[in-house]
Amino acid sequence: MFMLSFDEASLQKPKPFLKWVGGKTQLINEIDQMISYQISQHKELTYVEPFVGGGAVLFHVLSKFSQIKNIVINDINLNLISAYKLIREDCQNLISLLTNIEQDYYSLDSIEAQQEFYLAKREEFNQEPKDTQFGLLTQTALMLFLNKTCFNGLYRVNKKGQFNVPFGKYKQPNICHTNNLISVHKNLQKVKILQGDFEQTLKYAQPPTLFYLDPPYKPIKSTSAFTSYSSERFNDEDQVRLKQFCDQIHSNGHYFVLSNSDVKNFNQENTFFDDLYEHYKIKRVKARRSINSKGDGRGELFELLVTNF
Incomplete structure (x- = not known):
């Protein structure tokens, strides 16, 4: 029978155990700089991911920032x-x-x-x-x-x-x-795992807390909404609710980094996110989307990173 081995020296760094559309592997460097900044400002930091998905950022945090002792993840997808x-x-x-x-x-x-x-x-x-x-x-x-x-x-x-x-x-x-499964297993031992709506994670924040928010992206074209990760759809009303959640994070003295699609990729007049997050910092970052059912949805596009610091 297979037996788990916990030889610390032989354990690889944990990586996502699922291939997940919208994974943040390409944005890791940008997000890493933001997390590193917050760690430099605070000796102890709680880290929360309300939309963990495939966990690319989570596993990066677990690999690089061992000083973060309190980590909370959540997703609405029950199977995940x-x-x-x-x-x-x-x-x-x-x-x-x-x-x-x-x-x-x-x-x-x-x-x-x-x-x-x-x-x-x-x-x-x-x-x-x-x-x-x-x-x-x-x-x-x-x-x-x-x-x-x-x-x-x-x-x-x-x-x-x-x-x-x-x-x-x-x-x-x-x-x-x-x-990798053994490494993921060991690294998840210190992680609190929740299932449900993203808003429930706010009660697990304790000053100072950094939230990384990676919601289902708003489609950049009317024909690109071909994927759903759960039977509950994430529409524009949910995007507005998420912004209000960010306002709560900010007013409670916490910090957030939020990623989303840049709807200006195909329509420069679409200011949905620019208007929604006008009081926060918005950065446009190049990212290549390799998983798409249509060829014109692949290639180099911009995505958004929004922060309150």
Whole structure:
């Protein structure tokens, strides 16, 4: 049976265990400078991510800023948060199950057989999960498998909350990245994990706290809203509610960094975010979007970083 190894010297730096659309890997340097500034100003700092997603910034923080002892993450996506919790609490059994799924998948001798296997696992994932430890374990293993074998690593659900991404046709994807899962498991031990609306995270802030906010992006074109991460859509009213949340953070004496799309990429007259955050600092940063269903949505675009410091 597989046994976890905790040799500190051999542990790699934790990386996102899921491929996640909108991941912040390309903006890490800019965000890193902002986090580093706040750490230089405060001996103790609470760090909160109300929209953790794939966790690119979280794992960067865990790797580089070990002096941050109080970390809180949250997301509305129940399957995603269940995966974070299960990797933290039952990583050994997850790796064993995921390895078995990987071996079964690799043993198939045709892309057609692999696609049939994928569709069967997708259907199983979309069934009502059993509220047992084995049910959560199976659901998380299926989520990781589907993420590594579906088209472009998307996580997209329909209005019923069912995962509906087609098969990706990869020859031999790395389904079970054991070393990274062990590293993620160890690093998550000091992280408080929440599931629900972003507003609930405010009560976990204690001066001084830095919030990193990475909400579902506002579509930059009317045709680009093809992805949803949960059955609850994040519309313009939610964007305004999020701005009001930032106002609360600011009035409570905390700090925030917020990332979002730059709607001016295709329409210079669209001042939605410029107007919404006019009292805060807005920085436009180049970022290449590599995951998009349409070619004109790929390539170098600008994204926004908004701060109150």
